[in-house]
Amino acid sequence: MALDPVILSRIQFAFVISFHIIFPAFTIGLAAWLATIEGARLFTGNTLYRRVFDFWLKVFAVSFGMGVVTGIVMAFQFGTNWSVLAAKTGSIQGPLLGYEGFTAFLLEATFFGVMLLGRERVSPRFYFFACCMVSLGTMFSSFWILANNSWMQVPLGHTIVEGKIIPADWQQIVLGPVMMVRWPHMLLAAFLTTGMCVAASGAWYTLRDVHRDEGRVMLHWGLALVALIIPVQLYFGHLTGLYVLKHQPAKFAAIEARWENEQPASEVLLAIPDEASERNLFAITVPKLGSMIASGNWTAAEVGLESFPKEDRPPVVIPFFGFRIMVGMGLVMLAVSWFGNLLRWRGTLETKRWFLWGTFLSFPSGFVAVLTGWFTAEVGRQPWVVYGLLRTKDAVTPSLTTGDVAFSLAGYMVVYAVVYSFGLHYIYCLLRDGPGADAKPGSGVTGATGKRPLAFAGHPDTATGGSRRQEP
Amino acid sequence: MSELQASDLALFWAGVIALAIMVYVILDGFDLGVGILFGSTADEAKRVSMMNTIAPFWDGNETWLVIVGAGLFATFPTVYAVFLSAFYIPVLLLLFGLIFRGVAFEFRYRSQRMRWLWDWGFFIGSVVVAFVQGAAVGAMMRGIRVADGQYVGGSFDWLHPFAVLTGVGLVFGYALLGAGWLVLKSDGALRDWAYTRIGWLVAIVFVIIAAAFATVLSVDTGALAQGHLADRAWGWVFPLLGVAALMSAAWAARARRDALPFACTALFFVAAFLTLGVMFWPYMVPYALTVANAAAPDVSLRFLFYGGVVVLPVVAIYTIGVYWVFRGKVRGGYG
Numbered sequence: 001m002a003l004d005p006v007i008l009s010r011i012q013f014a015f016v017i018s019f020h021i022i023f024p025a026f027t028i029g030l031a032a033w034l035a036t037i038e039g040a041r042l043f044t045g046n047t048l049y050r051r052v053f054d055f056w057l058k059v060f061a062v063s064f065g066m067g068v069v070t071g072i073v074m075a076f077q078f079g080t081n082w083s084v085l086a087a088k089t090g091s092i093q094g095p096l097l098g099y100e101g102f103t104a105f106l107l108e109a110t111f112f113g114v115m116l117l118g119r120e121r122v123s124p125r126f127y128f129f130a131c132c133m134v135s136l137g138t139m140f141s142s143f144w145i146l147a148n149n150s151w152m153q154v155p156l157g158h159t160i161v162e163g164k165i166i167p168a169d170w171q172q173i174v175l176g177p178v179m180m181v182r183w184p185h186m187l188l189a190a191f192l193t194t195g196m197c198v199a200a201s202g203a204w205y206t207l208r209d210v211h212r213d214e215g216r217v218m219l220h221w222g223l224a225l226v227a228l229i230i231p232v233q234l235y236f237g238h239l240t241g242l243y244v245l246k247h248q249p250a251k252f253a254a255i256e257a258r259w260e261n262e263q264p265a266s267e268v269l270l271a272i273p274d275e276a277s278e279r280n281l282f283a284i285t286v287p288k289l290g291s292m293i294a295s296g297n298w299t300a301a302e303v304g305l306e307s308f309p310k311e312d313r314p315p316v317v318i319p320f321f322g323f324r325i326m327v328g329m330g331l332v333m334l335a336v337s338w339f340g341n342l343l344r345w346r347g348t349l350e351t352k353r354w355f356l357w358g359t360f361l362s363f364p365s366g367f368v369a370v371l372t373g374w375f376t377a378e379v380g381r382q383p384w385v386v387y388g389l390l391r392t393k394d395a396v397t398p399s400l401t402t403g404d405v406a407f408s409l410a411g412y413m414v415v416y417a418v419v420y421s422f423g424l425h426y427i428y429c430l431l432r433d434g435p436g437a438d439a440k441p442g443s444g445v446t447g448a449t450g451k452r453p454l455a456f457a458g459h460p461d462t463a464t465g466g467s468r469r470q471e472p
Numbered sequence: 473m474s475e476l477q478a479s480d481l482a483l484f485w486a487g488v489i490a491l492a493i494m495v496y497v498i499l500d501g502f503d504l505g506v507g508i509l510f511g512s513t514a515d516e517a518k519r520v521s522m523m524n525t526i527a528p529f530w531d532g533n534e535t536w537l538v539i540v541g542a543g544l545f546a547t548f549p550t551v552y553a554v555f556l557s558a559f560y561i562p563v564l565l566l567l568f569g570l571i572f573r574g575v576a577f578e579f580r581y582r583s584q585r586m587r588w589l590w591d592w593g594f595f596i597g598s599v600v601v602a603f604v605q606g607a608a609v610g611a612m613m614r615g616i617r618v619a620d621g622q623y624v625g626g627s628f629d630w631l632h633p634f635a636v637l638t639g640v641g642l643v644f645g646y647a648l649l650g651a652g653w654l655v656l657k658s659d660g661a662l663r664d665w666a667y668t669r670i671g672w673l674v675a676i677v678f679v680i681i682a683a684a685f686a687t688v689l690s691v692d693t694g695a696l697a698q699g700h701l702a703d704r705a706w707g708w709v710f711p712l713l714g715v716a717a718l719m720s721a722a723w724a725a726r727a728r729r730d731a732l733p734f735a736c737t738a739l740f741f742v743a744a745f746l747t748l749g750v751m752f753w754p755y756m757v758p759y760a761l762t763v764a765n766a767a768a769p770d771v772s773l774r775f776l777f778y779g780g781v782v783v784l785p786v787v788a789i790y791t792i793g794v795y796w797v798f799r800g801k802v803r804g805g806y807g
Contacts, residue, residue, distance in 0.1 A: 065578075069571055069574060069575070072534070072537075072538055072567065072570065072571075073567055073571075075538055075541045075542055075545075076541055076556055076563055076567065078545060078552075079541075079544075079545065079552045079553050079555065079556030079557065080556045080557065080560050080563055080564070083553035083554070083556065083557040083622060083623065084553070084622065086545060086549050086552055086553040086556075087549055087550050087553040087554075087621050087622065089549075090545055090546070090549020090550070090552060090553065090768060091549055091768035091769055091771075091772040092772070093545070094542075094545040094546030094547065094549050094552070094768065094772065094776075095546045095768075095772050095775050095776045097542060097545060097546070098542045098543065098545065098546035098547075098776050098779070099776070099779050101538060101539070101542040102779045102780070102782075102783040105535060105538075105539070105783055105786075105787050106782075106783050106786055106787075108535075108790075109786055109787055109789075109790035110786065110790070161769075166768075166769050166771070166772070167769070167771050167772055167775070168771075170771075170775055397553075397557045397560070397622075397623070398557075398622050398623075398624070399557050399558075399560075399622070399623045399624060399625065399626070399627070400557070400560065400627075401627055403627075404560055404561065404627050407561070407564075408560070408561075408564050411564060411568060415568050415571055415572070418575075419571060419575050422575065422579055423575075452527075452528065452530075452531040452532070
């Protein structure tokens with residue numbers, strides 16, 4: 001594969017958006033978790049929930065801040081590297097992404113500040129209301145992102161005038177049938193991501209025999225929430241698969257590594273797809289199952305990649321493995337959460353150390369599922385950037401040189417390496433030290449505002465209790 | 473270019489974006505300026521006080537840049553596409569500078585060993601952001617090469633000596649704004665220190681403006697010839713206002729009137745911005761794309777309008793609220 005501005009720009013976009021999406025996914029889930037636990041505190045009066053809340057609020061502030069920093073980069077990517085896309089579809093994508101920005105601005109300027117700094121200044125009920133509004137705000141933020149991406153996957157409600165793709169019917173653009181499946185799929189993924197992190201943190205404290213009360217709340221609530229959400233997510237995942245089958249049959253064939261048309265179609269469980277020879281090496285297949293999964297009966301005909309001209313086929317390896325890793329992570333969450341609830345029921349959840357280790361180690365499962373799911377969706381849409389309307393190779397900024405993009409990509413990698421290592425180290429310190437290390441969040445920090453959440457989490461000298469020095 | 477008439481909605485959004493740029497330049501200008509001045513002292517007490525004067529504001533100030541970026545994409549997608557293509561490298565440096573500044577701001581207090589790195593990051597980041605913004609203005613004055621709604625120049629077209637001059641000019645211009653801010657928000661040694669810098673900075677900005685004028689009148693006549701300042705005689709009121717404002721800033725510093733140097737410098741920036749407006753109008757990307765032919769269709773502008781009339785006033789009220797809450801001199805420090 002020759003390194004030209006198109007492939008380098010694609011790598012760059014994948015790089016910056018992957019390192020961005022981690023934080024919104026985490027914060028959407030955290031906002032919902034905070035609203036849940038604050039609600040529990042309000043209705044039970046249990047102050048333990050307050051300690052858990054105060055702790056996760058700090059994590060939320062830092063990851064929200066990191067999301068904003070990495071999000072600013074995204075606001076410019078479309079113009080710098082995909083200027084033809086920006087110019088041709090800007091009158092549709094621009095307003096959708098603009099509304100995302102509006103939602104975020106509104107949130108930062110209002111309830112987010114109340115949530116961070118207003119605990120002592122508003123009534124408990126209003127504080128809970130602010131938490132719910134922040135959660136709702138993060139969900140609406142993702143609404144616009146998913147509306148935009150869903151339009152790129154299955155464009156509807158537009159007309160083409162003088163080569164530009166312009167809106168004709170906003171309702172169709174924003175609320176297409178695909179959106180109504182993909183938005184919940186993303187929201188549930190965010191909830192699961194955070195749920196696994198909450199449960200894993202609880203397991204970590206329990207294993208280390210610190211913060212036992214708070215750890216118990218996190219472990220039990222985390223596993224219970226994941227156990228409830230995961231079946232719903234599997235169902236929405238199935239619905240998402242059906243939209244792919246209906247609207248993007250080539251992507252579906254790539255995910256299935258189905259090269260030839262088959263009737264009945266077998267299901268490839270695992271294989272090494274070889275794009276050069278258009279076949280699978282070492283395939284493990286189940287006869288007829290492919291027809292059942294796609295069409296709901298054992299005899300249906302399913303299309304393979306051979307039905308599409310070569311220039312209209314997506315790459316196979318990334319969608320194939322991306323999809324399987326995503327599903328695998330879903331099954332890990334299912335196993336951990338359901339087995340964990342069984343142990344809970346039998347009263348041995350906190351004494352089975354091997355299970356606590358398993359829960360702790362599965363903390364990244366949600367992040368991995370979110371990333372691989374998006375890889376499947378985005379790579380599977382290729383060679384189109386707007387499906388059926390605009391090819392990715394035609395969307396790149398024409399004036400770019402390979403040197404420009406190589407320079408910018410290297411720059412992003414260096415800058416993100418620095419920023420990320422400090423941001424993650426900071427979140428790690430917060431999580432490691434756990435609740436109660438800092439008496440009062442935001443204490444001594446009066447310069448924090450809704451627009452400056454990183455300041456809120458406090459100095460690590462206080463937040464981490466100086467314990468860094470004790471590390472070997 | 474066709475003599476298209478801009479719709480009311482297009483004019484509304486062009487006005488919103490122009491206002492957002494203006495607000496951004498003044499607000500982020502002073503905190504970038506403080507970052508630039510930050511590098512001109514090694515005194516830790518001064519540095520901490522300087523950081524404290526901008527701590528509650530700098531993050532929110534950058535919101536206005538995102539409003540400009542997102543607003544352009546939504547309402548003038550062609551301008552967004554052309555501008556960001558033409559300034560690929562400067563925009564990259566701008567983002568890196570802003571990120572490093574922001575991270576330096578938050579991590580400086582958290583690490584003794586790495587503080588030198590964050591201090592340099594804060595200073596260099598501020599200088600780079602100011603420079604590329606100034607250079608972009610200079611490159612815009614010389615015109616952007618566009619064909620079929622896409623940028624057709626090279627990656628380094630912007631790096632012309634004239635643009636380097638305007639870039640350096642904006643570094644000192646922002647430093648002046650920052651010095652005015654420090655005088656406004658501090659007292660004692662830091663205020664005295666900032667006062668002594670204002671006179672020098674006014675002098676340097678004057679010299680750079682004079683050099684820029686000399687350049688466009690002698691060796692680089694193409695730059696101004698395309699502008700409309702020559703055939704809009706009334707427009708000369710703005711550069712004259714700018715010169716008066718700049719001189720007043722120096723006078724106010726000598727008279728030790730704490731609020732005036734910042735106000736005069738801000739007025740100078742408004743005047744400079746309006747001067748550019750007179751030169752460019754009706755072009756958004758000089759001299760290729762006008763408001764009328766770069767605007768998204770009204771159906772898009774109207775769709776965004778309903779959100780904009782709700783959100784933008786809230787952001788404005790929030791901004792005013794934060795400045796009100798943190799008004800007055802910084803004494804204890806905000807952290």
